[in-house]
Amino acid sequence: MKKIGLTLLTAFVGGAMALGTYKVIESKYADNLSFEDKQKVYFTSNPSAPVVSSTGALDFTEAAAAVTPAVVYIRTTYSSQSGSSGQDQFEQMFGDMFGQRVRPQGPQMASGSGVIISNDGYIVTNNHVVEKADKITVATNDHRTFQAKVIGTDPSTDLALIKISATDLPIVKLGNSDDARVGEWVLAVGNPFNLNSTVTAGIISAKGRNIGIIGSEDNQDQSNPFGRTRNQQTTPKLNKAIESFIQTDAAINPGNSGGALVNTKGELIGINAAIASHTGSYEGYGFAIPVNLAKKVLNDIKKYGTVKRGFVGVSFTELNPDVAQKLNINNTTGLYVNDLVEGGGAEAAGIQKGDIIEKVEGVPVYESSDLQEHVGRLQPGDKVNMTVLRDGKEKTFAVTLKADANPTGTRTAAVSKSAEELFNKLGASFQPLSPAQKAKFHVNSGVVVTQVREGRVFDSFEIPVGSIITSINKSPINSVADIDKVITNLRNGNLVISGYYPDGTNFNNMFQVQ
Template identity: 90%
Template sequence: MKKIGLTLLTAFVGGALALGAYKVIESKYADNMSFEEKQKVYYTSNKAAAPVVSSTGALDFTEAAAVATPAVVYIRTTYSSQSGGSQDKLEQMFGDMFGQRAPQRGPQMASGSGVIISPDGYIVTNNHVVEKADKITVATNDHRTFQAKVIGTDPNTDLALIKISADNLPILKLGNSDEVRVGEWVLAVGNPFNLNSTVTAGIVSAKGRNINIIGSENNDDDNPFGRARNQTQPRLNKAIESFIQTDAAINPGNSGGALINTKGELVGINAAIASHTGSYEGYGFAIPINLAKKVLNDIKKYGTVKRGFVGISFTELNPDVAQQLGITNNNGLYVNDLVAGGGAEQAGIKKGDVIEKVEGVAVYESSDLQERVGRLQPGDKINMTVLRDGKEKNFEVTLKADATPTNRTAAVSKSAEELFNKLGASFQPLTQAEKAKFHVNSGVKVTQVRPGRVFDDFEIPVGSIITSINKSPINSVADIDKAITNLRNGNLVISGYYPDGTNFNNMFQVQ
């Protein structure tokens, strides 16, 4: 009996030590985990978050809705007159109808939705929901409110990552949008017309839709596509569109909300509607979550998106285009030109080739190529099959980084979150090599600059080094938060170096 007791005691002590070590390691490396890794830890350790059994057979969506609604938040944004925020005619019209009359003077406001994807407060929404906002207020399903800061944005996919200071938040499990099938039941969860926690049902009508909405102002009367939000958009280059089309009702305010399957898994981020009136007329469009995963992980890790490029311009083929080009192929992408030194040119692809397959999957539209490439990093390889002189040829293309400057894109009063948003930049800690290069002991690198904000006004470009704010050394975003929390006399002094090594010392007056 003594031996058995000793064995049990040894096992208990060993297990306790292992568990303690695991918790220490988990805490130490949590910040470096991808969102998928964080979610695996969450669902492994949280027995209450067991996967929901599909309810398609009984057409009962209650379980999926119960899982989703706590993780979908209401986002309210405030714009100063200088920010260019303007209330949409829809908001004025529906504001009166739903008792949300818009103020005629003072700061202008808009609203949208977001999805909590990490228990420590990271939220995905649309870029157009938070773009140029001075103040971002997040209301959770249990009626708590927080001020949010913009971690980073990607206008080319219309995605943004914001964060609130909270812990142990309910999250939505990231699904697999590649497995979504046309005809499958889905639910849209969001806050249309300021009606919190609204759930609508429909089916997936199509996949891989490219509707040319990202970057378009859509002010033409004949253009049926509009965003489910209250702001207009400037035209952008290099947009990536491969929407999941659904007939679940989506209206203004649904932007940034969740599209989920009947298992309660997040498969898309609602972004746009097809409508001649601005409200729901039959179809909505969501950004596939598999594309969003890459974008959001990049923003969290780098402050911007590391995007690889094939290095071609092309035309989608159809019978009319094929006839004009004098070719027999009606499907695929016709290569019009190649970027000198780009991945496609180096791999051997030529002008006049027709791209038929990517990774063995047939290509019919630009979205079939763009979404696949949009998930990859510079240096990653992608297999492409082209038709040349009537014969198929296979090429392995190494994606190249964009040769043009990083896009300058998105997001005071005096709270730390509002002021952080007004800075309008994203940051990444300096490596030891970068510190040695600039001869500094502290600093963060600017990885993104959003137009109309402080860094844009001061012409502090991407690649600049911020060494101190109000004489406080800066080594991380947390240091920035601390430095801007208590300002004296409303002055904000930002010091650092431009990419060419020239130093700067700018002062900003907080209003």
């Protein structure tokens, strides 16, 4: 009995020490952890009964109960100047299929959804939900409201990371979208038509869908199922759009954008982003961004203020029987290499024009999304093994991904009293200066601009990515927290931003706050 008691005591002490260690890590190093690691700490420190798959009995109550508290309602407000531009562009691109929009007199409004992924207030949503918004209001499931600021956006995947000032928030557990299977039951949770905390059920209809909706030009066909039928103007095409959607028949409607797609264990496997519909409402075809792609994007935004993306350096055409016939080749699957970027990773590895990309890391490539999603999760400098068919023989090349030589960032002002709103008006993301950068610019303080969003203050003043902000209103700036402090205590209605352009030329711009 003494031996058993000693064993139990040892186990208890060991468990307590483990939990204590996690608490120390959580308090001391939490800000440097990835969202996935932070969640591991959270769920280890806050154990709860696991949500088991309920597909056998077709009972989704446990999964819905686990997820609903962490899905938020997002309302965005646009000033007359920026709102009309942002709203019209949104409607040109997406019609009414993403967010519930109204046109009252005065400021324009829109709404969508978001998912809390960190208990200290980080929320994932769609870029198009918050793009160009002056004011972002977040309503939680327990009816609290917060003002949110945009930490960063990634138009290439239509993702955005925003933050509210709150603690001990409920979160949705990040799942593994690679494990999701066609035919698997899923739940869509969001706020369609302003109906808060709505849960719908369906199955995964397909994976790896590339529907050409991110950054694509408007389709002039009025029967276009993706809803781009409001007018015939076009929008610039993003040349780095990454699409590999999870398709589902769970009901998704206007306002669901940025909401959660979860499996029956209550794990987040996708961020709802689009529907295919002739009417702008549910017709059985919804699309979500895979969470495994979102993890990389969100962690990069939090850590660097922008997404560090590696590129293979090829342009290609998806093969099918018609394309193969035009190219006079026998292969009807894979990606035909049309051209190479000079100095790019593919050229350096030995890939040539006319090669057919058949596999990435040994996995067959049938569509562009098979390549794009895999590479989209990697960083510049990472290696990826690509198998190509050349002269009837397979060859495998280790391609080192290169950084984008011309990052688009998203280059890509009257302000309210809200600090979050003013931060959003600035329209930039920042990262503290390294000692080397301080030495280069001969400054003792500063942050580097890592992203500039179109139509905001930094864009208007032509302060580009790579610029150094040394002070605001003569207060030294070394972090985002310093920026928050200055704009929170703004008194005289003027915002003076000082710093250096990437070429070393200094600037001193004043912005009038109304």
